[in-house]
Amino acid sequence: MAGRRGQIIDLVRRQGFMTIEALAQQFGVTPQTVRRDINELADEGLVQRFHGGAGLPSSTENIAYSNRQVMNLDAKRKIAAEVAASVTDHSSLCINIGTTAEEVARALLDHKGLSVLTNNLHVASLMAGNEDFHVVVAGGLVRARDRGIVGEATIDLIRQFRVDIAIVGISAIDLDGTLLDYDYREVRVAQAIVEHARKVYLAADASKIGRRAMARMGHLEQIDILFTDRPPPEELCRVMENVGTELRVADEAVGGDGGPGDAEAGELEE
Structure with a gap:
């Protein structure tokens, strides 16, 4: 579980945004499972929840x-x-x-x-x-x-x-x-x-x-x-x-x- 969530963070950081559907296909899990992962990662401030997916967390500074x-x-x-x-x-x-x-x-x-x-x-x-x-x-x-x-x-x-x-x-x-x-x-x-x-x-x-x-x-x-x-x-x-x-x-x-x-x-x- 921790491994998948770590990979979700990595994908979001590289792509900027990942849809729930794409993540579900990537890991061979249900959309509901991906939503739970995103919700927990968002609660920790590691990603930001969006309708249909996850993106980079809000910040006062842009990415390098x-x-x-x-x-x-x-x-x-x-x-x-x-x-x-x-x-x-x-x-x-x-x-x-x-x-x-x-x-x-x-x-x-x-x-x-x-x-x-x-x-x-x-x-x-x-x-x-x-x-x-x-x-x-x-x-x-x-x-x-x-x-x-x-x-x-x-x-x-x-x-x-x-x-x-x-x-x-x-x-x-x-x-x-x-x-x-x-x-x-x-x-x-x-x-x-x-x-x-x-x-x-x-x-x-x-x-x-x-x-x-x-x-x-x-x-x-x-x-x-x-x-x-x-x-x-x-x-x-x-x-x-x-x-x-x-x-x-x-x-x-x-x-x-x-x-x-x-x-x-x-x-x-x-």
Whole structure:
């Protein structure tokens, strides 16, 4: 029993979220047995209970960057491909901090004529490799742990531009639609990015849904399209329907009439 629960903790830490069904299949036990395991682990603070599964426990700090790079990597790549398919050549973009954002940057490398504003040095380095791209780095304080750039100087520069599409990641999405993160400085930059874009695409794998964090970035009502890898809980789907946020599930894009060509393409506007 202890061995199985230890393995559940390990799977949740590596994947970010595991469904009850997947865990039951993994260990050859009933869903009821998995629920009991999850309940006991949650009572000890080792995992967090969610509808249909278990995720990482709530925290005031995010997981280490090196761990986040490999967590849910397949899901992030599928999401990134879906986002990239919704961006036309010669668009102007703003891409923020996060490992999902970095996968989106990779997926965009075959596009033509993109103008990119970013506060993510990993994204800047990736996209500068395409000589057909125009890349602007929003200067400020560089965080050693993930090469993200934050601070007042970053916000001031972002406010000088207006882009076709903001592509943002997030650490947590509450089931009432609130968007949450761990670093208040990062949140302030993300808010500026959202405010200065014609359209906002949120890229977040399913492990972020129902997760908790302290700093409020905004609400799904500010998001045009949520790109994820699994259908969200019904509660969140109702919120999205009420506020008009389109849902795109990787490999099975749903909802709305949107798609490639939705946003007007153009250079960064100062």
